[in-house]
Amino acid sequence: xxxxxxxxxxxxxxxxxxxxxxxxxxxxxxxLRKADLTFGAAFLFCTMAVAFLFxxxxxHDFRLSYVYGYSSSDLPLFYLLSSFWAGQExxxxxxxxMGFILGLFVIKSARENQAPAMFYYSLVQVxxxxxxxxxxxxxxxxxxxxxxxxxxxxxxxxxxVVHPPLVFLGYTALAVPFAYALAALHKNNFExxxxxxxxxxxxxxxxxxxxxxxxxxxxxxxLGWGGYWGWDPVENASLVPWLTSLxxxxxxxxxxxxxxxxxxxLFLALISFxxxxxxxxxxxxxxxxxxxVHSFADLGINKFLIFFMVxxxxxxAALMLMRFPKMRVQKSASDxxxxxxxxxxxIWGLAIxxxxxxxxxxxxxxTTLLANPSNVAISYYLKISFPxxxxxxxxxxxxxxxxxxxxDLSSLRKKVLIPFVVAVGLTVFAYxxxxxxxxxxxxxxxxxxxxxxxxxxxxxxxxxxxVSTSGFxxxxxxxxxxxxxxxxxxxxxxxxVALTRGEVENIEDxxxxxxxxxxxxxKQNSVSILFAKDGKSQEVRPQLYFSDYTQEQMRKPYIQxxxxxxLYLAPLELRKVSSGHSDSxxxxxxxxxxxxxxxxxxFVDYEMQPHDQGGQMKIGARLEVETEEHSxxxxxxxxxxxxxxxxxxxxxxDGQTKISLQKIVADTRQIGLLVHTxxxxxxxxxxxxxxxxxKPLINLLWLGGILIMLGSVLSIKRRAI
Amino acid sequence: xxxxxxIALTVVVVFLVFxxxxxxxxxTPYVSFAQAQKGGTVQIIGKLVSGTDYYDxxxxxxxxxxxxxxxxxQMKVLYDGVKPGNFEQATEIVAIGQYQSGTFEAEQLLVKCxxxxxxxPPDK
Numbered sequence: 001x002x003x004x005x006x007x008x009x010x011x012x013x014x015x016x017x018x019x020x021x022x023x024x025x026x027x028x029x030x031x032l033r034k035a036d037l038t039f040g041a042a043f044l045f046c047t048m049a050v051a052f053l054f055x056x057x058x059x060h061d062f063r064l065s066y067v068y069g070y071s072s073s074d075l076p077l078f079y080l081l082s083s084f085w086a087g088q089e090x091x092x093x094x095x096x097x098m099g100f101i102l103g104l105f106v107i108k109s110a111r112e113n114q115a116p117a118m119f120y121y122s123l124v125q126v127x128x129x130x131x132x133x134x135x136x137x138x139x140x141x142x143x144x145x146x147x148x149x150x151x152x153x154x155x156x157x158x159x160x161v162v163h164p165p166l167v168f169l170g171y172t173a174l175a176v177p178f179a180y181a182l183a184a185l186h187k188n189n190f191e192x193x194x195x196x197x198x199x200x201x202x203x204x205x206x207x208x209x210x211x212x213x214x215x216x217x218x219x220x221x222x223l224g225w226g227g228y229w230g231w232d233p234v235e236n237a238s239l240v241p242w243l244t245s246l247x248x249x250x251x252x253x254x255x256x257x258x259x260x261x262x263x264x265x266l267f268l269a270l271i272s273f274x275x276x277x278x279x280x281x282x283x284x285x286x287x288x289x290x291x292x293v294h295s296f297a298d299l300g301i302n303k304f305l306i307f308f309m310v311x312x313x314x315x316x317a318a319l320m321l322m323r324f325p326k327m328r329v330q331k332s333a334s335d336x337x338x339x340x341x342x343x344x345x346x347i348w349g350l351a352i353x354x355x356x357x358x359x360x361x362x363x364x365x366x367t368t369l370l371a372n373p374s375n376v377a378i379s380y381y382l383k384i385s386f387p388x389x390x391x392x393x394x395x396x397x398x399x400x401x402x403x404x405x406x407x408d409l410s411s412l413r414k415k416v417l418i419p420f421v422v423a424v425g426l427t428v429f430a431y432x433x434x435x436x437x438x439x440x441x442x443x444x445x446x447x448x449x450x451x452x453x454x455x456x457x458x459x460x461x462x463x464x465x466x467v468s469t470s471g472f473x474x475x476x477x478x479x480x481x482x483x484x485x486x487x488x489x490x491x492x493x494x495x496x497v498a499l500t501r502g503e504v505e506n507i508e509d510x511x512x513x514x515x516x517x518x519x520x521x522x523k524q525n526s527v528s529i530l531f532a533k534d535g536k537s538q539e540v541r542p543q544l545y546f547s548d549y550t551q552e553q554m555r556k557p558y559i560q561x562x563x564x565x566x567l568y569l570a571p572l573e574l575r576k577v578s579s580g581h582s583d584s585x586x587x588x589x590x591x592x593x594x595x596x597x598x599x600x601x602x603f604v605d606y607e608m609q610p611h612d613q614g615g616q617m618k619i620g621a622r623l624e625v626e627t628e629e630h631s632x633x634x635x636x637x638x639x640x641x642x643x644x645x646x647x648x649x650x651x652x653x654d655g656q657t658k659i660s661l662q663k664i665v666a667d668t669r670q671i672g673l674l675v676h677t678x679x680x681x682x683x684x685x686x687x688x689x690x691x692x693x694x695k696p697l698i699n700l701l702w703l704g705g706i707l708i709m710l711g712s713v714l715s716i717k718r719r720a721i
Numbered sequence: 722x723x724x725x726x727x728i729a730l731t732v733v734v735v736f737l738v739f740x741x742x743x744x745x746x747x748x749t750p751y752v753s754f755a756q757a758q759k760g761g762t763v764q765i766i767g768k769l770v771s772g773t774d775y776y777d778x779x780x781x782x783x784x785x786x787x788x789x790x791x792x793x794x795q796m797k798v799l800y801d802g803v804k805p806g807n808f809e810q811a812t813e814i815v816a817i818g819q820y821q822s823g824t825f826e827a828e829q830l831l832v833k834c835x836x837x838x839x840x841x842p843p844d845k
Contacts, residue, residue: 375749387736
């Protein structure tokens with residue numbers, strides 16, 4: 001597989017060459033064509049490297065440490081392909097590859113900004129390549145193992161095929177507005193940059209957002225990740241740049257039409273990508289290993305990541321300091337109660353939210369630097385996001401009703417009325433339904449209001465074409481998302497039930513019967529539960545098994561999807577209590593007998609004989625063991641006379657009961673036996689502990705996500721060059 | 722300075738102060754078992770005393786004993802939630818929560834396992 005490594009080196013050489021050539025074209029575009037060709041060549045070599053790595057996975061080339069570490073020959077094709085990005089090295093290669101693809105589009109569409117934009121863009125690629133060469137997926141093992149370690153069963157999921165590429169596509173796409181912002185600052189010409197940056201920002205909102213939602217959906221249906229959103233550093237690391245790019249996209253709308261907010265936008269474009277690098281550093285460098293459920297181990301690329309971060313931070317800060325003081329800015333002349341101003345309020349809201357989430361995520365790092373390493377409790381995120389969510393939906397409920405520059409208050413009163421009344425009605429309804437928490441009611445009220453303001457404006461605007469409604473669709477999605485979050489997390493009813501095998505358990509309006517374990521062919525075993533409701537019954541099989549790969553218990557719930565509410569059946573633990581597991585002592589005289597399930601055992605007589613030359617003695621008790629079919633004679637015995645007494649026990653036909661001769665009471669001619677019974681299948685009671693919960697209105701969350709994505713697609717279509 | 726800037730600045734400052742305040746309150750420092758008993762939301766880290774975990778059917782909570790690696794102190798932990806997947810195999814368990822009358826009430830458990838998401842090559 002030296003070919004793969006060679007293509008990686010060639011990619012590096014050509015990208016570096018492209019960087020130099022773009023650098024030479026900064027003043028006049030003399031070398032531009034050559035630079036583009038070189039960049040194209042680098043793309044081809046990168047494609048080759050990607051193809052080689054795929055090939056290595058498909059042919060199970062376990063000489064490669066990476067292929068060995070993340071796949072095995074029994075892995076289905078589907079998962080074999082996704083093993084590509086199961087680890088650090090492959091993810092970086094994927095990131096690089098997507099960077100090249102998007103780079104080609106930038107070349108096509110950048111026009112007069114091409115040289116500087118591609119110069120900074122290539123710099124990003126060069127640095128990702130540095131890290132890839134330091135930790136290459138083509139590294140060879142000293143010897144070839146026969147079988148790979150396999151793919152983490154948590155990652156063996158169809159969503160694994162799409163989730164990481166989407167997230168990395170989003171990360172890569174943020175490098176484009178970043179490069180355009182640097183290019184604009186570099187050239188000190190800001191006329192075209194918002195038009196260039198806008199579709200890419202929307203695109204990264206789309207892809208990164210889709211990645212986050214797919215990740216949430218995946219985490220919802222696999223128990224190991226702990227629910228659709230857990231405020232885990234890895235999740236936060238993708239959320240923060242997403243929030244800042246949401247702020248950026250709004251700023252760009254204003255800049256394109258009014259020429260205002262230029263500095264804010266440049267700052268947001270720069271910080272969004274810097275946050276991507278920072279997030280990568282936090283989650284990939286191992287600094288959070290003590291604090292995160294899924295952070296990665298340190299691969300020795302920390303220094304590169306820090307270098308990467310500091311370099312771009314330096315370039316960004318230097319260019320901003322150079323240009324900002326002399327920049328001419330257009331002041332927006334709008335009324336405080338206008339759509340323009342509300343967009344600005346929204347930008348502030350998003351930026352503050354992003355900052356506070358970032359602060360929480362960085363807390364372990366910051367506190368380690370200052371004093372005692374500390375984490376933040378999840379309650380922190382709930383506390384800070386609540387008031388900001390209220391503010392953001394408040395802005396959303398007003399902004400579609402306001403006029404662009406100055407709002408005529410009398411016409412506003414008319415427009416506000418219907419959404420307001422509907423929102424009041426629905427909030428009262430929610431109160432009657434069971435939402436008694438005052439702050440929840442407040443958030444609900446504004447969310448309903450935002451929902452209906454946007455819904456009415458959507459229908460008003462629809463005749464002008466679907467594309468023109470993109471903003472309303474996205475904001476509708478945002479309101480639905482918040483509704484879904486409030487209800488599914490705040491009003492989820494759950495209780496834990498112990499199901500004894502074979503016994504029907506009544507829960508609410510249905511019955512559950514645990515039927516036993518099921519051996520699946522892929523070793524991902526499940527438990528069989530009979531789910532009966534309204535006279536209809538169906539077998540459901542949530543997964544519960546021990547994974548050899550991760551050395552941990554894996555669980556996957558059964559989810560019965562409903563329009564209003566999902567029923568979530570999560571297996572927690574399978575307890576096997578053996579009724580027969582016991583040690584019992586029995587004292588018998590000659591001729592006496594005792595019973596254990598399935599056997600009757602009678603003490604017949606002693607057996608005594610010399611053991612070997614050393615004067616040792618073997619004393620046994622002849623036992624007649626009767627089952628219903630036949631009887632046998634077994635002799636447990638002791639060897640005495642040595643330094644220690646040796647006990648030799650016998651095992652009954654069931655394979656689980658052992659009898660040893662413990663005592664010989666010579667004067668009363670009795671024996672003491674110890675009967676040890678292991679838990680056998682027939683006598684084990686299996687109890688399955690399940691958590692039964694309802695997730696009301698969770699579908700609104702997914703629907704909201706889909707609408708946000710749809711809105712982003714439409715906004716790209718609407719404002720693409 | 723125009724009044725609108727003052728208002729904007731005030732709002733931002735209020736939020737930042739609020740954020741910093743919440744952060745300070747939500748910080749859960751790593752502490753020893755002895756310190757944890759003084760109260761407050763903290764993180765403790767320790768080894769599971771094997772075989773001590775069971776479901777308390779009354780409170781529906783997971784109960785287990787943790788040993789402090791340094792002081793050898795033991796503490797009973799109650800966790801209202803699902804037993805983490807790799808619980809028994811954990812090298813160490815982090816519990817985040819509060820000490821209340823004899824037991825540590827955990828809100829969150831983090832299970833530390835060697836090389837969880839990293840494929841380790843065989844001995845080189």
